[in-house]
Amino acid sequence: MTVRAESSSLLRSRLAAGTAFFVQGLLFISLTTRLPQVQEKWSLDELAVSGLLLMVVLLAGVGSVVAEVVAARSSSAVVVRVGLVVAAVGFAVLLVAPAFGVFVAGLAAYGLALGLVDASSNMQAVTVEHLYRRPILPSFHAFWTAGGILGTLVTLATSSVELGPALLPLLVLPLAALAAPFVRRDRLAESDATVDVPWRKIALLGIAMVLFYMVDTAATTWGPVYLGGTLDAPSGLTALATLPYLVATLLARAVGDRLVDRHGAVWLLRISGVVAALSLAVIVFAPSWVVAVVGFTVLGGAVATIAPLSFSAAGAIAGGEDADTAGERIDKIDQVVARFNQFNYVGALLGAVLTGAVGSDNLRLGFAVPMILILGIIPLAAQFAIIRRRGVAAGSH
Template sequence: MTPPPEAPAPTAPTASTAPTAPTAAHRRARLAAGAAFFVQGLLFITLTTRLPQIQDRWSLDELAVSGLLLMVVLLAGVGSVVAEVVAGRSSSAVVVRLGLIVATLGFGTLLLAPAFPVFVAGLAAYGVGLGLVDASSNMQAVTVEHLYRRPILPSFHAFWTAGGIVATLVTLATSGVALGAALLPLLLLPVAALAAPFVTRDRLAPTGESLDVPWRRIMLLGIAMVLFYMVDTAATTWGPVYLDGTLGAPSGLTALATLPYLVATLIARGIGDGLVHRYGAVWLLRICGVVASLSLAVIVFAPTWVVAVAGFTVLGGAVATIAPLSFSAAGAVAGGEGLDDVRRIERVDQVVARFNQFNYVGALLGAVLTGAVGSENLRLGFAVPMVLILGIIPLASQFAIIRRRVDAAAPV
């Protein structure tokens, strides 16, 4: 099909104006989506690296923390469902901004809470905001990937990791400072992200047509998502507690369970686009499954906290590309053939919002199950993902569609 005459670039691209080759507007949209990922990682890792401090402040044990994390995960799932509804009636750009507002207000509340019920209320609001931003930022990322016509999801998730690294560095630098004084300035970043030029789409007139989505195939990709978030949430949530309570790391260094993990994740995601383009996702994910299980074994049997940190570091690099490739594959399946850009984005938004629910199933396994099984000894808790992550090996064949998209796409 011959593309329409080129018009002046809008502030943010829309489905009806999107050409095949990326424009400056598409690059700005890519950075905007990256900013949403960055803020999401910043707030989430800020929370998890402060869990030992939160435990001390409110006198919580591991089971109580597991209960609070369960609440956050369930409410994030609610936020993801709301994201699908709102995006269908407007666009994922609206949902991103709504989620940033809710998450910021909730996070500020939990930091300044004068009493435990207020803390719980703030944490609940943050959970809903987390789900809104999580689902909509991935909608944005998959849409921009389709505009680019090549896999770029790992680089979006690298923004999330970069936000987590900043959060971890702040935690290390302010370990002895009160929560509010140390972290409230960080909330300026999600407020600033509200002005980012997120991708929009034209509104469609109702047609009464149901979207024909191959959910069975997407379910298999979703299992891979569950496995990743099981490992990732276990590492980022319980890693600092594991170093502190089980291995006796110095109190100011417990965030080192997270920092090397995130640095390795960032490096792997930074080079992930190129690895997938050259070798394909199937080969990459099979290697990742084996290395991830071995690194978790190092963590489970670590004699000292230094050895455990080494295990967390390798683990971060091993699992880094599973989530972005899962979203990329789901987006490829959802995009289908013979759809115009507007219909494609509509279907991708719906699929990504529902696909994002697998995130929270994995988070339940990683945060809640790891804490519950490891309530007496977190070594047992980390043994759960050590075994289950091997499931990524037989699932890797489902990701061959990403390589086919690379082969069929014109390099940009």
């Protein structure tokens, strides 16, 4: 294969994986931004909604485990396509459900698909990054954020549309994504050799993932409630806790590849920890909702690269520091990524539960929890030295 053909093939694989991230973000945010409609349609109280969200998170964890098993027997390309189909079916069922039990069944199917696509799309991203031999994970997660922004804008534009069949056109994208040229296992050499994975190192990276998703879930779940309930923002503007946060996240992830390439992941994550803590302090002590929105916006940019760099570092450890032999360990990389994805849901539960429980009387106290804990990123940053910079040997920075 010529250099130009190889480059074109890599680009197609990169865009394919990015498409999976985009669709995942679109569907997830389209659902979460319509939770008030779900609550109203089925006459649910806050406890019932929390129970449904807990079901989704737990089933997503199951889906991530299933992704590991299926990917080992076939490939992550198969898993991501299966996940997209299940997500589309589940989403369609919950939209057209004639009874609450049917709605719950559709939501359950979507939760399972959430884990399947989360794990397999990150497997695809880590594999493509190894083929590129330089850090590009932040740009993949930027696709997710772009999908989330589109989902938010669609919800705002169709706020008067009831939860139902009118929203089925959203499913065109996940079905169209099935045709994307996801990277196949035969692109990489396979080996029957048993490879020991340093799970302790990966667990330390997982703590960073937990910290990120704790902050991310707290911001996206409780941010609008904080603006409206604690800071008396106009009801039509409470979404400003989420939209600017997502936009800042997208911008930071879009330039994240270049920042890592230039300064290294360790430097970037130490800066992220400091800025994130300061922006959360702005949120906690905000005298008005306008100031809090500024804090949420800066927070989105500060924490944006933690999750993608965590996956990148975990993949680098699983694949070995020698990029030339990483392809021989693709099975182990997929296994590590699938298991590593579980930290996502631990962080999401902590973000929703800890912030809400501590802030049950005053959400300022609730946001003080991630304000303190996110500082843990600073000492953990040293674990990310394995991430390869273009032209720099792994671990040398």
